[in-house]
Amino acid sequence: MSAIFTVSELTRSVKNLLEAEFPFVWVRGQVTNLARPASGHVYFTLTDGDAALSVVWFKSSQKSASPVDRDGDRVNPLTGEVEEEQGGTALTGAGLEDGMEVLCAGRLNVYEPRGQYQLVAELVQDQGVGSLSVAFEALKRQLAEKGYFDEDRKLSLPRDPARVAVITSPSGAAVRDFLRVAETRGTGSEIRIYPSLVQGDRAPEQIAAALDRADADGWAEVAVLIRGGGSLEDLWAFNTEPVADAVFRARLPVVSGVGHEPDVTIADFVADRRAATPSHAAQELWPRRETLAQRADVLDMALARAYLGWLESKASDFDHLRKGLAWLSPVRRLERMEDRLTTLMTRLDDAGRDVFYDKWLDTRAYAQRLDRAFGVHRTDGAARELAGLVRRLERGLGTPAVDALGRDVCGLLHRMRRGAARSGEARRRDLELATTALRGLDPEGPLERGYSLVRVERTGAFLRDPKEVTPGDGLDIRVKDGRVAAVVTQKANANEE
Structure with a gap:
């Protein structure tokens, strides 16, 4: 046993x-x-x-x-x-x-x-x-001369792709690592496996065929080549010309995630993006969900700030337009015209009072001058002087001559007094005429006598002719103690009283 x-x-x-x-x-x-x-x-x-x-x-x-x-x-x-x-x-x-x-x-x-x-x-x-290294370097130089490694021909990867084609062995550990990382990143995606050998003599042909099939399907947004680590011989399928040709002609962006960190293959040089490992390939395709959440928060705050800024801008524009409309509105225009009219009327009143006061001062000055020239005190003084002169003449000339001279003087005095009276009466008439003229210039004068001022609200002008209004026009009627609003309902003929 x-x-x-x-x-x-x-x-x-x-x-x-x-x-x-x-x-x-x-x-x-x-x-x-x-x-x-x-x-x-x-x-x-x-x-x-x-x-x-x-x-x-x-x-x-x-x-x-x-x-x-x-x-x-x-x-x-x-x-x-x-x-x-x-x-x-x-x-x-x-x-x-x-x-x-x-x-x-x-x-x-x-x-x-x-x-x-x-x-x-x-x-x-x-x-x-070694022979494999020699073959590797020879193929690398050959493909570099053909432009397979040029950066300007390489495609950008889609951000957070929703459909991904994976060319790999379905039973390998690499695909499990890739799927495990993919499950925790991005916003969710569909992954379609295109099975292929990844080692051995038949592997290059199958890898190229699977990549061509994924490209021809037009379903995926990006294709990924993945395989776990190994020796140079183990990874040799990805150092062959058929695989390099398939990667080069693919219309899809291609990510190469073959081997471990130190491993470098020909497929890495031709691919649009090289990943150090299969897990790293998944990290290259999909962002971390925490990063996406943070980015969403940043965008949300930026959107809120932009919205508030937009509202403030529109509120400012609205306020500006409102002020402009208020300034250009008919009501505002009438108010400005009314303010202007009030200002002009005040200035007219002030001017009338100033003219009246100036004329009154001139009249009083004339009266004072007349009074000084022909007033009673002047004539009384002249009479006293004449009386003294008469007494001196009587002593020197005798009574008859003095009487004759006295009569002449009395006549002169009488004429002088009549002339002074006529001059004073003329000055009083001039004063009354000036007063009457000033009262005629007073805009409030007609209102005191029962007249009114009628202004057309549509134009802001005073109504002087029935042709200036049409039915429906608003009227602002100003009387002595206030204003009355009215509306024209029927236009009268110009000849009607």
């Missing part, structure tokens, strides 16, 4: 057997999946296109240089062989790069926690660039 092992026992047995059978080996292959953690150790995979071997190169085993013999040749520290005979130069950990063809010397080991065998390298020699 066969023995039953535990996993640890079986793994340990394989480890002992493998390490005993291969204590030290030389292995040639191409470097892929190179990693340099902070510890200083170097991890990579050796491949020849058909198989892969994990390699760990511990920091303590990495040599900065090999010793030199007397002839100047570098000597292998493990075997004592001249390195040139091995066809390469010893490398340091810092000099190792993906795609290099190397020769590794070391021992096989089984890493028990994973049950994985690996090569623990003691020496790594450069053997030149």
Whole structure:
């Protein structure tokens, strides 16, 4: 009966057997999946296109240089062989790069926690660039010359697309990562899977056909190529010319999310947008919902501010127009005309009073001058002077002569008094005429005598002729103690009284 092992026992047995059978080996292959953690150790995979071997190169085993013999040749520290005979130069950990063809010397080991065998390298020699890297660079140069990588031919991605075509393997972890991220971002979208192999000899043809089909359907807004990480051989389908041609001729924007962050493929160069991983491809297509919500809040506040600004602007325009209409309205025009009329009438009253007062002052001055020239006190003084003169004449000439002279003087005095009376009467008549004329100029005078002033509201002018109004016109009738509003109902003939 066969023995039953535990996993640890079986793994340990394989480890002992493998390490005993291969204590030290030389292995040639191409470097892929190179990693340099902070510890200083170097991890990579050796491949020849058909198989892969994990390699760990511990920091303590990495040599900065090999010793030199007397002839100047570098000597292998493990075997004592001249390195040139091995066809390469010893490398340091810092000099190792993906795609290099190397020769590794070391021992096989089984890493028990994973049950994985690996090569623990003691020496790594450069053997030149691997065939896959050479093919990669050759195709890259060829497509670059054709303009496949030109930025001006690349399309912009739609923002938050609603329909997305995904070219990938439906059973891979990459599509699950893509869908998981897509479910938490954007405003919701439809995703249609176009299944295809993503590794192997048939993969390039299927990837190109799936992309052509998605482009021909015209349903999607954007197409996405996705695949998980792997070695250069694993990702080689995306480094082929059929896939590059399909991406180049696609009318849809194409996003390439192949491999992990360090992985770069030909499809990445041709695509309209390169994403580091499948998850990153979903992040490139759809914004975070928190960002959308914040953007919606910002737009909402901006809209509110714009609306309030628009309302304020319209309110200002309305107020300006209202003031303009109020200034141009017939009512406002009549009010301004009425204010103007009131102002003119006030000025006329003031002017009339000033004229009347000036004439009154002139008349009083004339009266005072007449009084000084011909008044009683003047004639009395003259009479007293004459009486004195008569007495002196009587003493000198005698009574008869004096009597005759007295009679002449009395006649002169009588004539003078009559002339003064006539002059005063003429001045009084002039004063009365001036007073009457001033009263005729008073605009309020006719109203005192029972007349009225009629103004047509439509024109603002005073009514002087029946032809100036038509039925329906409003009238403003001003009388002594106020105003009366009236409407013309029937137009009278001009000859009617």
